[in-house]
Amino acid sequence: MTTSSIPAPTSNFLRTIIDNDLAQGRYQDKRWAGKPGPAAVHEQAPLDTARIRTRFPPEPNGYLHIGHAKSICLNFGLATDYQGACHLRFDDTNPEKEEDEYVKAIIEMVEWLGFDWKFRDEDNCYFASDYFQYMFTFAQALVQAGYAYVDEQSADEIRANRGTLTQKGSNSPWRDRPAQESLRLLSEMRDGKHPDGSMCLRARIDMGSPNMNMRDPVMYRIRHVPHHRTGDAWCIYPMYSWAHPVEDALERITHSICTLEFEDQRPFYDWILDRLVELGQLAEPLPRQYEFARLHLSYVVTSKRKLLQLVREGHVQGWDDPRMPTLAGLRRRGYTPASIRLFCERLGVSKADSRIDYSILEQALRDDLDPIALRSVAVLDPLKLIITNYPEGQTELCNAPRNPHDPAAGRREFPLSRELWIEREDFQEEPPKKYFRLFPGNMVRLKYGYIVRCTGCVKNENGEITEVHAEYLPDTKSGTPGSDSVKVKGNITWVSAAHAVQAEIRLYDRLFSEPHPDTGDKDFLLALNPDSCQVIQAWIEPGTSTTDEMPLQFERLGYFVADRNDSTAQKPVLNRAVTLKDSWAQKK
Incomplete structure (x- = not known):
């Protein structure tokens, strides 16, 4: 990882991918029923009017941060640029950490950034929990076909038998159990008949695969935890690596854009979708996953x-x-x-x-x-400046542009009086070289006001400066013919002590x-x-x-x-x- 103070210009390689997909007509026959669903829902639906479909899939377990902004801008931006739809999908498959508070906060922030999930008459805000029954049905189909099995090893045993990057994994003793037995156990898991951690559903792929993610990954685990939307309806919850491709396919996503840490998961993503198409549960064309570098x-x-x-x-x-x-x-x-x-x-x-x-x-x-920002003046470390020759009780208005880049914004007015607040750093009794602000004998311009000459200061018993004294030059007010009659190098900001807030x-x-x-x-x-x-x-x-x-x-x-x-x-x-x-x- 390199550190960059000014990021080098980078091209968006995803646009090249999308351009090629559209040019080849990869998704021209994709059908969309107006709502997510399996093959049976979409097979008789009209052709999808969205040229592409992307998604932003946050987990509602915290507030969105600046890293999420990159994904939001990318997914919603691509969908807009290509006349497509971007779905907001809450990946709420982990009930122990998810809350409605986070759902509301995420919606608020996506809208605040200027994006929405509507496409024509569609409101594409979805929840993974809405697909729990679909996922369970798909899991049953995979078990029936011999592509998944219920494993009764503990989590520690599964981890130990998984192997290493240089050593193949070992088959579970439950890997070859009959499909009907796994189906029965899966239903019992679903019905809450088994405690947490006692068994799980795993995909049957290849324990010798060089990709650790393909060594019979876990698909379902038992969690007797209430869900923020489904309550106690479910006590088995899908793993993200299993839920992610299914959710994308149900929503007819075309380009599933993830950060780089999911690159090693892509083979399982494709494996799951290919098997479900083979079993008639999903229809082609299938979504494809692409990865980009996350924001550090x-x-x-x-x-x-x-x-x-x-x-x-x-x-x-x-x-x-x-x-x-x-x-x-x-x-x-x-x-x-x-x-x-x-x-x-x-x-x-x-x-x-x-x-x-x-x-x-x-x-x-x-x-x-x-x-675009309007201008104003503040004094953060105030020191009193008294213009000794300015009449007591007198006030006059000065004016300045609301925004120097935007004449249409007009001008603002503010009062000048005998006593002002200035920044403490704008006065030094014994200034260093090239110090052009207030010091005894020096002249500066009160910005948008008069030129003043410093005559001295007042100190308390501790030697701390409590007041600065100056005299103003009456004919030098900014905006008047005499404003250029005296040249000064210093220019300081101020506010009227009697009027400041x-x-x-x-x-x-x-x-x-x-x-x-x-x-x-x-x-x-x-x-x-x-x-x-x-x-x-x-x-x-x-x-x-x-x-x-x-x-x-x-x-x-x-x-x-x-x-x-x-x-x-x-x-x-x-x-x-x-x-x-x-x-x-x-x-x-």
Whole structure:
């Protein structure tokens, strides 16, 4: 695996495959009954009007993360581009970890990214659990034909007899049991007559196969666990490697696009489908599986187990914590659907694993927001500036573009008064060389306002600077004929102390301080960044939206968004989505 700070342009090899399939008419005779089903359901149906069918098949055992976004954009995007349909299918075959909460969260995030599963009059949202009876019927047919058997070995025995990469496996003592006996036991398994782990259904393929996945893989296991949709109706559940091809075929998927870890499973995928066609359970043309490299992002963990650990142990404040790589967390942080789609588009699609630097994701957000985000001003580390020659009680309006890239957005107005808040870093009593902001005797422009000359500062008994004093040059206001009469090198932002709105600002940064926090045997928790969230009280320009979900740019500081959970007009809370520049590049 290589590390890439700027991903090299990559072609989408899947488009070449689809182009060739369409040119050869591979799926031109495919029939679709308007709903999933076996051969008997589709054989008299009309020809499918969808040129291709893809699917996004999440397991509802957690929240979607940035890695899922790549698959979502790929599958839904290909379907749209080729006038096809993309199904949203919940692979809910593991009842111990799945919940309705996750189903709802997944639906919300796919829609938020800008995709839906409708094709003409079809609503293609499906659940693997809807196919449990089909799968059981298919399993019976395989047993009857001698392609599967019930095994009474324990899980440890099956594992021990499976062999190694260099040693063939050993046949189960139950491998040659009569089909009728396996059928009876399978029905008893289905009816709950046997305890967990006492037996399972295995495919009869080849215990000497060089592909470990073809050494009589397990198809069904017993689990006396209620399912979030089917309740106690079932106590045997299909393994993913068995359910996956069946689900695709029932839904008449043409291109089953998976990540690379499923490449070794493809022979079993094809074996299952070929046997079920042979037995008359499924109709051709069959789906085909293709693999692409999954997203590996630096400074991030995407293991659902580890993400759940972060939540349950309180290292973050829930699945939508803005530091989390979940789509819910990214949305709350200030990422837009367009920025995530742009990020995925820039990655391209390939079969070569690489680790993408987190800065690529951040730059996609900057590139999306810069042309559209409204501007405002905030002072995060406030220091009082008093313009000593400005009349007390006087206020005047200054104005600035809402967005310098979009004249149609208009201009905003904000007050200037005698006392202002400025950033503490914009004043130094003894400045270093090439420091062009405020220091005694120096002149700077108050951005969109007047030029001021610093006359000194006030300190408390601890020697800390509490006020900066300056005098303004009356004829130098921005936008007036005299604005260019005096040339200065410094330009600082400010807000009127009498009019500024106090806000809580959450300065979010990367959750981990190491680029690869969970590689090898490392404890990923040891790489948590202690400075990943800093909460400060700041002053923001009056009129700044503190309830809108669209991020804005605080000039000089970065892009911020009102926190969707906590911010109100009375008590604004804003999250920093991303800085204006890559601050981490400076730390390296």
